[in-house]
Amino acid sequence: MKKNKSIDKETRLKNIENAVREILINIGEDVYREGLIETPKRVAKMYEEILSTKNVNDFENYKLFDVNLGESQEMVLVKEIPFFSMCEHHMLPFFGKVHVAYIPRDNKVIGLSKIPRLVEFISKKLSVQEEITVNIAKKLIEILNPLGVAVVVEARHMCIEMRGINKIGSVTRTSFYSGEFKENVGRKKEFLDGIK
Numbered sequence: 001m002k003k004n005k006s007i008d009k010e011t012r013l014k015n016i017e018n019a020v021r022e023i024l025i026n027i028g029e030d031v032y033r034e035g036l037i038e039t040p041k042r043v044a045k046m047y048e049e050i051l052s053t054k055n056v057n058d059f060e061n062y063k064l065f066d067v068n069l070g071e072s073q074e075m076v077l078v079k080e081i082p083f084f085s086m087c088e089h090h091m092l093p094f095f096g097k098v099h100v101a102y103i104p105r106d107n108k109v110i111g112l113s114k115i116p117r118l119v120e121f122i123s124k125k126l127s128v129q130e131e132i133t134v135n136i137a138k139k140l141i142e143i144l145n146p147l148g149v150a151v152v153v154e155a156r157h158m159c160i161e162m163r164g165i166n167k168i169g170s171v172t173r174t175s176f177y178s179g180e181f182k183e184n185v186g187r188k189k190e191f192l193d194g195i196k
């Protein structure tokens with residue numbers, strides 16, 4: 001479901017604020033104690049900041065460039081891009097690193113900074129790790145139509161570490177490969193060696 005555009009931002013923030021106050025009351029807090037007075041307002045503002053809930057299709061602010069890549073179209077790899085997201089099951093953070101590679105087609109490349117921007121754009125909503133992985137790749141395919149895309153996401157999930165099964169420090173790795181990364185073992189190895 002998309003963000004309800006008929007509700008203005010001020011009302012949305014107020015609604016979140018009231019909901020947070022309800023939570024505080026129901027976990028036995030005194031909402032009038034000094035430390036908590038401003039908390040519902042801060043949390044509402046924080047959700048706007050960390051869960052922008054934009055649609056994946058809204059990522060539009062990028063430029064493509066034609067560069068002379070010579071005879072062979074080699075892999076462009078941007079690795080260890082930090083990201084933060086919130087899991088859609090518990091609304092707890094999961095965070096880690098994303099490694100993104102693509103093989104340009106016809107000398108067409110995207111501005112390097114747009115790859116971390118894309119990662120941030122896609123991860124700033126309630127999600128699951130697999131979906132973030134696929135959505136980063138899909139968007140790059142749509143934008144660049146490259147010869148191949150590889151995306152690996154490594155993350156720690158607070159819903160696994162600070163509650164539930166309590167496996168502190170466990171890391172989840174998810175991957176997506178298309179085109180040459182899928183068909184050519186050498187290309188995949190080059191990528192995996194590159195992110196070691």
Ligand SMILES: Nc1nc2c(ncn2[C@@H]2O[C@H](COP(=O)(O)OP(=O)(O)OP(=O)(O)O)[C@@H](O)[C@H]2O)c(=O)[nH]1
Binds near residue numbers: 127128129130157165
């Ligand atoms: N596949 C996937 N699962 C996730 C992700 N983040 C959290 N989960 C899992 O989502 C599942 C939700 O399962 P439920 O059984 O409905 O929830 P729960 O009772 O709180 O489960 P436990 O965490 O096992 O206590 C859990 O197994 C979580 O570990 C994610 O990014 N990807």
Ligand SMILES: [Zn+2]
Binds near residue numbers: 089090157
């Ligand atoms: Zn979770």
